[in-house]
Amino acid sequence: MAEPLLKMEGVSKSFPGVTALSRVDFDLLPGEVHVLIGENGAGKSTLIKMLSGVYPCDEGRILLDGRQVAIGSVRAAQELGVATIYQEMNLIPELTVAQNILLGREPRKARGLLLDAGAARRQSAELLASLGQHIDPDAQVKALSVPQQQMVEVAKALSMAARIVVFDEPTDTLAEKETEALFRMIRLLKAKGIGIIYISHRLEEIQKIGDRVTVLRDGHLIGTLPVAEVRLDELIRMMVGREITDQFPRHRQPRGEVALEVKHLSVRGALHDVSLTVHRGEIVGLSGLVGSGRTALARVLFGVDRRDAGEIRLFGTPAAIDSPLAASKLGLAFLTEDRKALGLFQILPVSDNIILAAIQRLFPHLWIDARGERAAAQEYVARLRIQTPSLSQLVQFLSGGNQQKVVLAKWLATHAKLFILDEPTRGIDVGAKLEIHRLMDELVAQGTPIVMISSEMPEILGMSDRIYVMREGRMVGEFAHHEASQERILTCAVGG
Amino acid sequence: MKRCVWLGCLALVAVAALSGAALAAKAPGDVHVALVVKDLTNRFFVEMKWGGEAAGKQHGIKVTVLAPEKYAVDNQIRIMEDLIQKKVDAIVIVPIDGAGIVSGIERANKARIPVFNLNTLATGGEVIGFAGIDHVQLGRIQGQWAVDKLKGKGNVVILEGTTGASSAIERQQGVTEVLKKAPGVKVLASTTAKYNRQQAMKVMEDLLTRFPEIDMVLCANDAMALGAKEAIKDARRTMGVVGIDAIPETLEAIQKGEVAGTVDSNGFDQGFVAVDLTAKYLLKDQKPPKDTLVGSGMATVITKENALAFEKSKTEKFKKFGIKVD
């Protein structure tokens, strides 16, 4: 066994009133991919934040190459060779690729006063090339695609002569093809002897990329095992501590009449001649790679973007949806991909967040009676089992899972007749994910149709009655539940 | 991002390297005099504007009246700089501050554009002459009238003009000079209300609270007097209120008995005399006297008795110059 690159012994961290981590041991060998899994709040991000110097650990020691180190700040961590790539892209849109990669460590000239733009361009081009990428160092980051931005982040880590690179759920925004490219690049890093800590919710990725896997729960180390000796459901049981029997609840009635019919829909540069039908009492899954136009389709259906051609019929009547306001009036609901930015009012209380979308329906004549408001909010908090100390609690203090439930409650309150869900369970822990799926199942059972966009293959296969596959803005495949399989969908999505 | 450095330099160079347009020859009737006043939201300066325009019409010369966007002397300097570029034949300047305006006058001197100083004495720069009323004298008239009215005994409050403005300092000097000679008259407080009606009302409210008995309020201008009389009326108190400028609204208040009196500061005449002397200097090369006192003729306070007579003479003067008085 090679000398461990990183050793964290008996590391604990507690905030007033809560122990986020208690006496966790964790080590990383050079050239190894050590996967870290666990539910939200299990302590994964706390462990990583201590390693990357965001805050110090209360007890325990951190050893790099056998030497004990105190990582007091982000800068200290970087100097020690620890680079962290966070989920929300940490790039500066207006600056160029080279400026982003070398931010804070730019090559200088004229005795350190001026930036050496030439050297910066050369260095970043080299770094990108070593990752098999050829992106123009002078391009503005805002003009790049999501996967390209991710490569810039990794190049940035390499520029810090990082010996340890931490990936925090990198593949969430990527689809299969890009994930493969990322794994190829990770294997390149391994070959360079760099230690990689890989945090993910996608358990199926562990086999593909991980060497060892560590499971955390409630701040405790549950176990560290070589990937070869571990089975998927065993991992889940370690994570959740309870038996996951039926992952995806399914009690469906026979399909009702056509709820939504889209014919030859196109939007210049995004969608080309897309048609689909959705029936009452059915979940229609939309699968495909990132940028395949699934979100673009959802935005047109909900009136956010204007369509250039094609027709949309809702419950039989043609619908001119030119704004979210019109869509919501026609009974459409849209849970957006980015909860924080487009789904929630962070500084407003839970009750406001729940009743706001349905405010015109609940209080048609302007006046809001406190009793009616509380009753409406309480009904959904109970029904969706939202954990919140009180109705007046500000939403920003809820966990990811509860926040998503609040957004769902918001749309349920509008008695919407058709739901569009864009990545409904992304970034949520397994427990909350189950409850969201249960709610979706309940909804469909009552006949309300759902269009679900998801990049998680098991979720698409498990929840959908029919699955459409999109590629480059076109509808390239349609499978019924029984005929769909991971391989078929993947081949369609990749254009095989 | 490179384009921005070009962009900045282009704007600078373009403005700096403009070629000069041919200078039109100056015809006699084409003489253009600019009158720069303190601000055009105060009736006193509107009448001064009418006076200047009337004198201009008489001499057949062009008169434009400008006032700064903001009550700040730097804005007046900017207007003078622009007038220099416009190549006006002369500038009549009513400085917001006699000391602050000096650098403006010096610029006009450098451009050899004659400057006539009106109303507020500038403390520097060459001017072809000064016309104005004797603010100290106005203060004395107001003070003396108050002492006589109070028969040498009573409590007085003074509302001063904008602190630091030369006219405010001089009027205050005149009033206090007279009041000092009357031991029985006690000055309870002397504070500024910035020549502003709203401010005077607010300050007066607090003064009425502070001093239960006030017999007379001396205000450095009519705007403050009108503000003060409203506060007094609302507080259901009775006391004499005296202003300076004799603007029409005050004359109405005098007839209604809300204001005891005011002193004519001859806005119209000041404007007229200044432009008249400047025109004579430009057209007939008559050097204006170094110091012209304007209209100190009406050396008494205008009160209920003579208010009507005063107003009639003023409207006649306006009519003579074809000015419609609303």
Place this chain on the structure above:
Amino acid sequence: MTLSSRALYRVAAVTAILAAAWIFVPRFGTESNLINLLRQAFLLALVATGVSLTMLVAGLDLSIGAVAALSSCLAATVIVQGHVALGVLVGLAVGALGGLLNGVMIAKLKLPFFIMTFSMMFIVRGLALTYTQGTSIHGFPQSFTWLGKSFVGPVPMPVVLGGAVLGLLYLVLTKTTFGRITYAVGANAEAARFSGLAADRNLIRVYALSGLLASLSGLIYIARLNAADADLGMMWPLEGIAVAVIGGIAFSGGEGNILGLILGGIVMAVVGNCVNLLGLPARFQDFFIGFVIILVVLVDHLTQKRGKVAKSLAVHSHSVAKEGGP
């Protein structure tokens, strides 16, 4: 919304200031001074309503002073001819129209609020000056001046009107759908649009309401002053922001209780009143106001920050324990 702990800190701070003034400042506690103070505080609060509403939607209306001037001058012309009701309507309509224009340009043409309302400040002030040509409109019938001068028992009418407007605004903002949508648009305008709310329409209505409130404040002011001129409300935007900030309205939007403006108004009025009662020169007022703003906001922020941190951790532990366990 119940009086949260933050509001209690604020009320306590203001009562402390009042008590200190009562003890140390002579004649502060007299009935007439308290009435003046109350009237001044509510007028300031009323002026600040427009600024506060637009701050709630993460914007800011800098044109309230100019809109008040134009609307009250136009109204005054009608009122002077005896039609008081019609005049008031004209004033309010012009105010609402000005606000509507702001709202449409900001919501529909996506102009940043700073550029739109800052430019409107110039445009509307220019129109007001052009309309009045610098002279004031005065001589209102008693049936109009009661708006600013009459009393209901001991309470001055501006306090009654101000109180009524603030009370109504509180109900509108907390108890109606319009109010909730306003807070939502301020908290996250994009999320409001994506929740199917008519965010743009709400923005337009808020700015129109701000213009309406500005014209209402203007009407009450000219009723008190018994004259209207285009100079009205020069300092209102800055005074309004000061009252709103002390009153607890957040610049970032979606946060703040409109009743806090009464506290903001009281603090501003007390500072001005004490400076006058102590006979200090007016210049100390600006210094104290700036100092009080930073002090009140610092105290409020420190109390709030600790409150927030404690709350967030409590919830964190609560949810972790819940989800983790079987």
Place this chain on the structure above:
Amino acid sequence: MARLVSRITPLLSGPVVITLVMIALFSLLSEGFFSPSNAVNIIRQASVLALVSFGQTFVILLAGIDLSVGAVMGLTSCVTAQLMLAGHVHPAVAALFGIATAAVCGLLNGMVHSFLGLNPFVPTFGMWGMALGAALIITEERVITGFPSSLRFLHDGEFLGLPAPLFLVAAVFLLLHLFLRATPAGVATYAIGGNEAAARLSGIRVRLHKTAIYAFSGFMAGIAGILFLARSNAAQAIDTIGYEFDSIAAVVVGGTSLMGGKGGVAQTLVGVALIATLRNGLNMVGVNLYLQLVFIGLGLILAYVSESRSLLPFLRLRRAKEA
């Protein structure tokens, strides 16, 4: 020809076009406008606004705002004047002390904002009141004059036929432009404005940097205050009130975004040129005061609209091809 066009078109941003159109319009309507001496006059009048707007540009690049610059300029000029007059201090030393005072005001703004996390409106608005109050107290609301006028060359001086302030503004502009484009701290400013969290994670000491930028804005207000003193040779606390809104307008109209991370001192220079040309032109054409206000308001809106949606369809065509 195409190469020439391609080099010039990126320069023709909205505000530049508006400024050139205004120059043409005013030249037709008044004969004195389009002359080298009027150009020199505009540059002098715009130099004070340019300096204070450069400081405001940096703060707005951080997605912040500085409402205190108007009052801080006044405080600087009053402190300097009082030191020269009452304290008989050598003008250069007095000026340095004045600028230091302004920098301290900026530093306080920065610390309250970045270390206590208050929205920048609040500390800078409070500082506006305190700086104005302090200046009024120092000068007892009087105008201070009669101090040695050796500072005047800064504004009135001429060199090679060009006004002295032009060299000062040009030197400061080039220095700041270079700073923003070619130094690590400059890029850090864009980084913090564009994505503060990312900047922090890249090891940039955000709080320190922000405090320094607000102190710098105070410093620039100080220099502008000294140039203002040189211009009017008199110090009065309320004379510079209004420069805070004028500087914000110049920055935003020039093209720097209030959201931060986009823009620069070059854009602000154009914004300043636009506003100065507008005010001078209206005076030259002899538009009466009341209408001047209306035109200034309309001009600002037109300039902003032109920047955000560029006027020339040709330009948009080019940009569409590139995207």
